[in-house]
Amino acid sequence: MNEKPEKLINKKGLRLDGRKADELRPVKIEVGILSNADGSAYIEHGKNKILAAAFGPREMHPKHLSLPDRMVLRCRYHMAPFSVGERKSPAPSRREIELSKVIRECLEPSVFVEYYPRTGVDVFIEVLQADGGTRCASITAASLALADAGIPMRDLVVACAAGKIDDTVVLDLFDTEDKVGCADVPVAFMPNLNAVTLLQMDGILKPEEFEKAVSMAIDGCKKIYELQKEALKTKYMLIEQEEEVEE
């Protein structure tokens, strides 16, 4: 879809990929798929395909970056050269550096960083295929990777975006909608604590549209959260059943 479509929503109220305004793309999540990482997760959010791996807590290298009172969380968001239509240079771009920071800051409130002073945890996020909303899918996967590494957390962080296309507020924009549409509002959320850890806005929205977008994104987050918990539990489900037999 290189040509700019004139309308993003057809007469029936359906979007270019046939979704309704408040419908998510199909999401598939798997946990613990990399044997060399302490924790890992893989997410397919629509056409997005993202791998996340967590290492640690381990000694900080270089040592002078460690903090005396808490653990340091480091994130690296990276897009593979083949993840987008036009080859992307593998060197970290301005956008990737910014996203790394944004993702780190939205995960940090969920982790008990004060438990493990002078240590570091590294999270590596590799986007294998991108189709809009990679930062949200990355956050969802990265949080699972941390949980899979056994790092104590307040809650899982889940993210979802909402935006405005053709004067309608819709949930979970994909690439074309993101580029052609009017606005994009990614939200990261901790459902059990009812706390927002990331809120960005790209574009122009009226105040009431913004409020609608945020509440829509949070509803989307809650739906993905169920899938996220399910994915984490699936890996350990077998263990639980067998443990019950023993009782």
Added chain:
Amino acid sequence: MPTYFEKKQLVTPGEMLAEGDYLAGSNTYTEENKVYASRIGLADLDNKQVNVVALRSFYFPKVGDIVIGTVLEVGFSGWTVDIKAPYTALLRASDVLSRPFKPQNDELSQVLNGGDLIVAKIASYDRSHDPQLTVGEPGLGKITRGQIIKVTPSKIPRVIGRKGSMISMIKQETGCQIILGVNGVILVTGKNPEDEDLAMAAIQKIEDESHTSGLTDRITQFLKEEKTGGKQE
């Protein structure tokens, strides 16, 4: 004061476990009088205390733990030791020599060199200092013979079994000495390598099948079968 879980229910980080007059046990935390899980694991209620048995965790040093470590580096007045924790541990020369250490008389690399394995106890550890080890007790010190097997630290209690049933059974059946490091490293020393291999195979089996029921019985049977099988060959 309700609880929101059944015994041994699988819970994820952030799941609310109880509300009201409950205490937060292992792998849980409280906020606004509610108890939440902080790790993936199995929830359990012990009197008023809510615990989660973690299914994923890592070794974190605690004073008094017996660990097995690898010497990383020989320093000026001691050694740095890898104990598979987020921190490297320190072992002081005066502790090993059990007398004041004089740099002009003692050559540290002749006592312990890089790559040597030691059984040690964590003598001190707090938030601002790296763990310090001691070998000044019987059974501790440099490992001179035997074999090493590494398991996930959270599975050490499984290797021990209820009141040590599993470990004493393996010791009896194979005639091996087994030292368990709380950090997930296990030392097996036997009269001959065959005995050691057998004990290691049993421990590996425990790690692979640690969540199945009747494990002690199955390991006993496995050891007996292996022993008779070995004789026939």
